[in-house]
Every structure is written in C-alpha cells, then in structure tokens.
Amino acid sequence: MNIITKIWDVMFNNILSQPAIFIGLIVVIGYILLKRKWYEIAAGFIKAVVGYQILQLGASSLKNTVDPLLKGIQLKWSVEAVVIDPNFGLTAANSALESIGVTTSFAMITLLIAFLWNILLVFFRKFTKVRTLFTTGHIMVKQSTVATWIIFFLIPELRNMGGIALIGILCGTYWSVFSNMTVEATQELTEGAGFAVGHQQMLGVWFAYRFGGLFKGKNKQEDKAEDQKLQLGGALKILDDYVVSTTLIMLLFFGVIMIILGPDMMHEVDDGNFGKLVFPVYIFQRCTSFAVSLVVLKTGIRMFVGEMVESFEGISGSVLKGSLPAVDCAATYSFGDPNAVTLGFLFGALGQVIAIAGLLIFKSPLMIIPGFVPLFYDNATIGLYANMKGGFKALVACCLGSGLLQVLGSAVAIVLFQMGPFGGYVGNLDWATLWPAMGAMIKFLSVPGAVICIIGMLIIPQLQYRKNKEEYFSLGMEE
Amino acid sequence: MIKVLVACGCGMGSSQLLKKNCSAVLKNLGVEHTIHHTSMDEAKSTAHEYNLIVVGENFVNHLKVKEGTIVVGLKNLMNKKELETKLKESGIV
Numbered sequence: 001m002n003i004i005t006k007i008w009d010v011m012f013n014n015i016l017s018q019p020a021i022f023i024g025l026i027v028v029i030g031y032i033l034l035k036r037k038w039y040e041i042a043a044g045f046i047k048a049v050v051g052y053q054i055l056q057l058g059a060s061s062l063k064n065t066v067d068p069l070l071k072g073i074q075l076k077w078s079v080e081a082v083v084i085d086p087n088f089g090l091t092a093a094n095s096a097l098e099s100i101g102v103t104t105s106f107a108m109i110t111l112l113i114a115f116l117w118n119i120l121l122v123f124f125r126k127f128t129k130v131r132t133l134f135t136t137g138h139i140m141v142k143q144s145t146v147a148t149w150i151i152f153f154l155i156p157e158l159r160n161m162g163g164i165a166l167i168g169i170l171c172g173t174y175w176s177v178f179s180n181m182t183v184e185a186t187q188e189l190t191e192g193a194g195f196a197v198g199h200q201q202m203l204g205v206w207f208a209y210r211f212g213g214l215f216k217g218k219n220k221q222e223d224k225a226e227d228q229k230l231q232l233g234g235a236l237k238i239l240d241d242y243v244v245s246t247t248l249i250m251l252l253f254f255g256v257i258m259i260i261l262g263p264d265m266m267h268e269v270d271d272g273n274f275g276k277l278v279f280p281v282y283i284f285q286r287c288t289s290f291a292v293s294l295v296v297l298k299t300g301i302r303m304f305v306g307e308m309v310e311s312f313e314g315i316s317g318s319v320l321k322g323s324l325p326a327v328d329c330a331a332t333y334s335f336g337d338p339n340a341v342t343l344g345f346l347f348g349a350l351g352q353v354i355a356i357a358g359l360l361i362f363k364s365p366l367m368i369i370p371g372f373v374p375l376f377y378d379n380a381t382i383g384l385y386a387n388m389k390g391g392f393k394a395l396v397a398c399c400l401g402s403g404l405l406q407v408l409g410s411a412v413a414i415v416l417f418q419m420g421p422f423g424g425y426v427g428n429l430d431w432a433t434l435w436p437a438m439g440a441m442i443k444f445l446s447v448p449g450a451v452i453c454i455i456g457m458l459i460i461p462q463l464q465y466r467k468n469k470e471e472y473f474s475l476g477m478e479e
Numbered sequence: 480m481i482k483v484l485v486a487c488g489c490g491m492g493s494s495q496l497l498k499k500n501c502s503a504v505l506k507n508l509g510v511e512h513t514i515h516h517t518s519m520d521e522a523k524s525t526a527h528e529y530n531l532i533v534v535g536e537n538f539v540n541h542l543k544v545k546e547g548t549i550v551v552g553l554k555n556l557m558n559k560k561e562l563e564t565k566l567k568e569s570g571i572v
Contacts, residue, residue: 135496136491136492137491137495138489138491138492139492190555193555193557193558194555194557194558195557199492241519241520241523242488242489242518242519242520243520244520298489298490298491298518301491302490302491302516302517302518305491305495306495306516309495310499313499325496325557327492327493327496327556327557328487328489328491328492328493328496329492330487330488330489330492330493330535331487331492331493331496331535331556331557333488333535333537334535334536334537334553334554334555334556335554335555338537
C-alpha cells in the first residue's frame with residue numbers, strides 16, 4: 001500500500017499539481033491519437049508547457065500591476081474594486097483556487113471533461129439536438145477555471161474528482177447548448193457561413209436575434225446603423241489594435257482613479273514603482289504596464305491553446321462532420337453592417353458608465369472597473385445581431401442594456417462567488433446573467449441545483465428543434 | 480517553401496481556425512509552407528517576414544506591406560472555397 005501511496009504522491013506533486021506539465025501531457029495524448037511523428041509530439045509538449053508558464057508569468061504580472069491600485073481604492077473609500085474582464089477573471093480565479101489550496105490543474109481537468117461532454121452531446125445529436133462543438137480554446141480555459149472556482153466555493157464538499165466531473169458536465173452543457181442557440185442567428189447574419197458563436201455572450205446574441213425586431217420603427221427601412229451618418233472611421237480604427245485600446249481604456253478608468261487618489265496615496269501603496277517619477281509619468285507608466293501584462297498573458301494563452309486545440313482534433317476526430325464549429329465572436333465582424341460593431345461598442349460603454357455611476361451614487365461597497373474584452377467583444381457582437389433584426393433603435397436598446405447588465409450582474413456575481421478579494425471577474429454578458437442565476441440556484445440547492453441547471457439547459461435544444469424540425473440539422477451545412 | 484501568417488484581432492480565436500483551414504487548402508494545392516497565427520498588432524510589425532498574410536476582410540486596410548508580401552482578406556473565415564479562390568487569384572499558388 002505504502003508504495004502505491006508514494007507513487008500517487010509523486011504523480012500528484014509532479015504532474016497533477018503542475019498545470020503546465022499536465023496540459024502538456026494532454027497535448028501529447030491528442031497528438032498520439034492523431035498519429036503525429038515523435039518529434040512533433042515533443043515540440044507540441046514543449047510549446048504547451050512553455051506557453052502555460054508564460055501565461056502564469058503574465059497573470060502574476062497583471063496581479064502585481066492591479067493590486068496596489070485596488071489597495072489604494074480600498075484605503076481611500078473603503079470599497080472593494082474589481083476589474084470585469086475575462087483575463088483579470090482568469091487571474092483572479094487562479095489565485096482564488098490557490099487560496100483554498102487547490103491546484104489549478106483541476107480547472108484543466110474540468111476543461112477536458114467539458115470538452116468530452118460536448119463531443120458526446122454532438123455525437124448523440126439525434127437525441128440531444130446539439131449541433132455545435134466549442135472550438136475556442138482560449139475561452140474554454142478561462143471559463144472552466146472560473147466555473148471550477150464557482151462550484152468549489154459554493155459547495156466545499158465537492159472539492160474532489162467527483163466534483164470536477166459535475167463542474168465539467170455543467171460547463172460542457174453550457175458550451176453545447178448556448179453555442180447551439182446562436183446557430184439560427186449566425187446563419188442569418190452570415191448567409192449560411194456554417195459556424196456558430198462560441199464565446200461569452202451567447203445568451204445576448206440569442207436575445208438580440210429573438211427580440212431585436214421588437215424595436216423596429218413603423219416605417220420599415222427607416223433606421224439602420226449605416227444611416228446614422230457617422231464619420232467614425234479614422235479615430236476609432238486605432239481601437240482595433242489591442243495594445244492601444246487596452247492602454248487607452250486603462251488610462252481612462254485607472255488614470256482617473258489614480259488622479260483622484262492622488263500622488264501621496266500612490267506613494268503609500270506603490271512606492272516601488274513610483275520612486276522618483278513625476279505623477280503623470282507614473283500614471284502613464286502604470287497604465288502601459290497593464291498592456292504589457294496582457295500581451296504576455298495572451299502570448300502564453302495563444303501558445304499553449306494553439307497546441308491544445310490542434311491536439312483536441314485527435315480527440316474530437318470525425319464528430320465534427322455534420323456539426324458546426326462554435327468559433328470566436330470576432331468571426332462575425334466581417335458580416336452585417338460594419339458601423340454596428342463600433343456603435344455597439346460605444347453604446348455598451350455608455351451602459352457600463354451609467355451602471356458604474358449608479359453604483360457610486362448609491363454608495364455600493366463594491367466598485368466595478370470596466371475591462372476591454374466585455375466592453376468591446378460583447379457589445380460589438382450584440383450590436384451586429386440587434387441591428388440586423390431591428391435597426392439602430394434595437395442596437396441602442398440591446399447594447400445599453402447589455403452594458404448595464406454587465407456591470408450590475410457582475411457585481412451580483414462577485415458578491416455571490418466572493419471574487420472581490422481577488423480583484424477580477426469575467427464580466428462578459430453570460431457571466432453577468434446566466435452564471436449568477438445558476439450560481440444562486442446551486443448555492444441554495446447545492447448538488448441538486450447543479451443537476452437542475454444541467455437538465456434545464458439540455459431542454460433548450462429540444463424546444464429549438466420543435467420550432468423548426470425540417471431545416472434544423474441542415475442549417476449552415478454545405479451540400 | 481512559402482511563409483504564411485494568419486492574423487485576427489486578438490490572435491487567439493478566429494486566426495487559430497483560419498490557420499487550420501489555410502494549411503489544409505495549401506496542402507491540397509500542393510504548396511509547401513510554414514504557417515503561424517497571431518494578433519493584428521503583431522502582424523503589423525512582422526508582416527515583412529512573410530510571403531503571404533491571410534486576414535479577415537475588415538483588417539486588410541490596416542496592413543501596410545512591402546512588395547513581395549501578398550495580403551488576402553476573407554469575408555467568411557470558415558469558408559475553404561473562398562480561401563482557395565482568393566489564393567489562386569492572388570497568384571501565390
């Protein structure tokens with residue numbers, strides 16, 4: 001017995017509790033199934049391990065950049081401040097898991113189970129009516145990590161492999177069902193391009209598609225976004241550059257906060273970085289270091305997710321035939337009205353600012369700081385679909401609403417899942433609406449609550465199928 | 480052997496898929512190649528190192544490339560037929 005325990009200990013300490021090596025081994029298995037050459041497998045292993053470690057480096061640098069600021073806010077106004085952005089959410093969920101002594105490898109097992117569950121649901125699509133396979137690895141990493149923390153926090157008894165299986169199935173059901181809900185909308189927008197959205201605002205896409213038409217004016221062709229004679233072009237084009245947009249948004253929000261906090265406070269909480277700099281240079285330097293951390297983080301994610309997604313093809317194999325891939329929402333931006341993307345972003349941002357002002361006016365103990373990903377990707381996508389169905393008015397209504405919900409829903413989620421002390425939460429629309437709702441259910445009903453959520457979600461594709469039996473499985477498929 | 484770069488906004492989601500499709504199409508056409516995917520901001524600074532750059536249609540105007548580098552912009556990132564036609568039109572294959 002002793003030897004077995006010892007072997008398990010060695011395995012646990014050296015593989016399972018080392019997420020980088022763990023993810024590397026998953027890649028190796030996938031590549032073996034794909035019958036890759038040994039040196040390709042070795043290269044894949046190394047890139048996955050190095051990529052994950054770069055991600056960890058970026059995450060800790062992001063944490064070090066944001067921590068003094070959050071501390072300053074706390075000292076000055078005694079409120080907790082949280083950044084709502086999936087990159088910050090991933091970093092926060094990782095530290096949250098570490099704070100309860102759980103290895104982040106668990107989150108990677110969640111990911112694997114969720115992915116296998118998605119394959120299973122697609123494989124039995126005759127019964128499940130699920131047509132879409134999630135392929136956006138970078139999203140899957142973030143969501144499975146946050147979901148793991150949510151359940152581990154809400155139900156401490158589940159902090160084991162059985163619990164991971166449940167989280168994996170919950171997460172995988174969400175991926176399958178909600179990406180499946182975007183099929184009709186996306187085929188209409190792209191004129192049958194043959195993909196669905198697999199991102200973090202799939203409920204929002206469905207909502208904008210389903211209800212966008214209600215905002216349509218009486219004269220049919222009166223108000224499309226393209227008729228809003230806006231010369232947005234030039235100046236807003238720089239937002240397409242992630243480094244520029246992140247720095248600007250951080251300057252806008254954190255810059256203002258730092259000015260209000262004042263140089264004395266910043267010296268107190270962050271003297272190491274402040275040193276002998278003058279205040280404006282210090283502010284600018286801090287805001288650019290957000291961009292630095294995020295670029296490092298993304299480089300790491302890109303590297304290991306690149307290997308992971310390729311190796312997953314070894315696992316998903318022929319299942320993909322006859323199903324649709326659920327891809328990044330950005331794939332929709334070359335369809336529909338290009339103005340809608342920019343306008344969606346602007347009205348979403350307006351919604352977020354109104355909600356944050358509301359939090360401040362009503363002296364909320366929690367302060368929300370917007371991040372770029374929910375601001376841009378959610379609202380641009382929702383704007384595109386809303387504009388298609390109901391024109392400019394629908395875009396304004398849906399994106400304003402989305403911005404408001406992103407902030408207020410995230411605030412609820414942060415309190416419910418106790419993410420406040422870790423300074424970050426996902427903030428995308430699904431994670432500000434659907435997930436806190438499911439979280440509340442699980443909090444009060446424990447495991448049965450999770451089971452109800454899973455079954456409830458699985459009913460949705462059945463209802464979709466009933467509505468359109470003839471074309472259901474042929475939508476977006478090539479002849 | 481040509482060097483190919485595939486780029487999208489963040490360099491994580493759509494470029495990853497496009498890389499897969501692009502590689503398959505080039506293989507079908509019998510073109511030897513190495514292929515990478517990245518974000519637009521990185522693509523701008525490394526464009527000169529590649530023979531072919533494939534991006535979404537909306538990004539084509541953002542790239543300023545030197546002679547010898549061909550940029551192909553796609554409307555549907557998932558459509559292999561469009562990719563094949565545009566690759567042939569570009570004269571790279």
